[in-house]
Amino acid sequence: MTKNSTSPQNALGDISLLYVSVLMRAVEAEGGDSNALKKQFRLNDPGLASPEARISIPRFMRLGHAAITSTGNPALGLRMGALTRPVDAGLAGLAAETASTAGQALTTLIRYSLLTSQNSRGEPSIIGQKRQARFYSIQPYNSYNYFVVDSVLATWTQMIRHITGRYDVLESVRIEYPSIGQEEMFESWFRCPVEFSATENSIQLKDSAWHHAPTQAHAAMHSKLTNWCEEELTELRQGWRVADRVRRLMTPLLRGEAPTLETLATKLGTTPWTLQRQLSAEGTGFRQLLDETRKQLAEDYLQETNASLAEIAWLLGFANPPAFHKAYQRWHGISPGEKRKLKSLEK
Template sequence: MQIAALRASAPPSMTVPLSSLPPGAPGADVAQPPTRHTISVLQLHQIVQGARRLGCDIDALLRRAAISPALLQSPNARVSEDQFAALMRSMRRVTRDEFWGLLSRPVAPGVFAQACHALIHCATLEDAMRAGLNLYRLHLVDFVPRLQQRDGRATLLLLPRAPATACRQYAQSTFAFQAYGVANWLVAQRIPLAGVDLAARAPEPARGPARLTDTERVFNTQVRYGQPHTALHFDASWLRLPVVQDASSLQAFLNDTPRNLLTRYRDDSCLAERIRRHLRCHLDDELPSLEQMAGALRLTPQTLRRRLRDEGRGYQSIKDSLRRDAAIALLEHTDLALQQVALRVGFSEPSTFHRAFKKWTGVAPGEYRQRQMMESAA
């Protein structure tokens, strides 16, 4: 059931805009909630595979990142990008491996920083990518990363050296994601991808507002799963761009890694992200209809639907995912009562918000907050 259906019988006056709350009313003086994207708990299941194989205490690792282990039992649960980045750092320390036990031989902490130090002295992106891949070939035994060019297209190709396992396939996806993030940082702009091939199987379709997987949203291009090789494809002309980073910018980059790999140079130009930014301003009010949004963007409703369909999104799913992410942020970072959280994300009735949130994440909002508070205090 979509939010539109949940609210179909409610008259417009039932939604109370935050701006209409009198001064001093609960929630009136709270800033607009942060609406960063969240990450599916399915990613947690994959990223802890290696640590679990090594016998690490997964619950303890999750708690260090302020993530409730109970969320692993809720297939639709979400965590913040900061929590996911904290989990990556925690697992790196515990496993003493930059790939968290996913590969047959660990990659010692410091290799990523060593590679970045070498790359900033290269003249072009192509020089940097080849230098970085050469370095990593000294540390990787499960797959071989190569840069290929053909007919104007460049491909970062990962050739497996060992039998495919879920751990190795996730490690390859991780390597491709990190290499792409570093490449974007080196040239200080997002490199548009022509396609992504992943050896990993396609994730199980999850219930909830978002149709795109987290992987598809990060790469912002078609992702083909179950392929013989993991590969990123892009126009070879990007390889000629100069490296613009230096020692001073490198330290700030390393200090904020891996979080900046999740958020930096995100594609905010796509139509879905433009709509999401516009909707943030109306989050506590009745969100615009598709026809109203089309008018604001100077598009016909038919064109808006078609362009969103081309991006793999739907207008209702954008609205629902924004409300979900904003609600999660408010539950984690404020002490607003649940009724006020509901108002802040556009629900006049707490019961309707309760049903919608449980549909989005698999747990009720009060239970979600309680779990997070317990982990933060642990």
């Protein structure tokens, strides 16, 4: 069972090492040196085999970038998807495999995605009436995170292909980042039209695929496994403090402006006064939490991506880059530009 957990130590979140194992298999399939990558990122086989072990999102992105550099394949995320098995998604993957329809399987996989991946940017969602699965925005996009979108959409697609025994399961794929010159490869892999520079990251299933009965469908086992998933999800969330819940809601809203106490209270179904009182009881406050969250995220964005300082300022909800520079100077006594230069020298 999952142990109680507060918010991840890394502000951007963490991901199960099960997915790192898939990445290593993809590297090997592409002729890359997985052992060298394991050594570089201090990974070991027992850790990669543990369903409880996690890696921070920034470290996972750096590992993915290194894997792409090692293999020379910028579409390595598609290879990851092709090599993913239901068990690589943990208990949620096994529960999905026993669903009564492919649509229910995808819904199950996404509902319990939190058990293997926590990301402050958001959570994936399912729109049943549209037979559509959506992955949240992780803009700004760069060579460190293209593969994340590719691997997630490809993994969902591979799951549906695996449980239905069909390859023609999609009507369309939408990808938020702009084309990097691989349209033909993506359309060949997904076997449907792929739109880049779209307003979302998503796959849309064909009606026949959505209602297709999986080869491993088993109502009683599906019920047992999803009940287990529900227990783990409840246990996980019970370990969150009010501050953790506020931080999870706050981060996706930091896009060009700072969220208000009123907005977050509404999302939590309470009043601003009650929320402030709850935070105070935990030894913090809304403004303090906002400042700490921005400070943690700033470090992650500076190390994780090659996003410009103006883009980072926007992601942190500052009105303009000078406001970000002023805050960073207050936090560290150094400008973000100087900190980024120091980090690059350390590598």
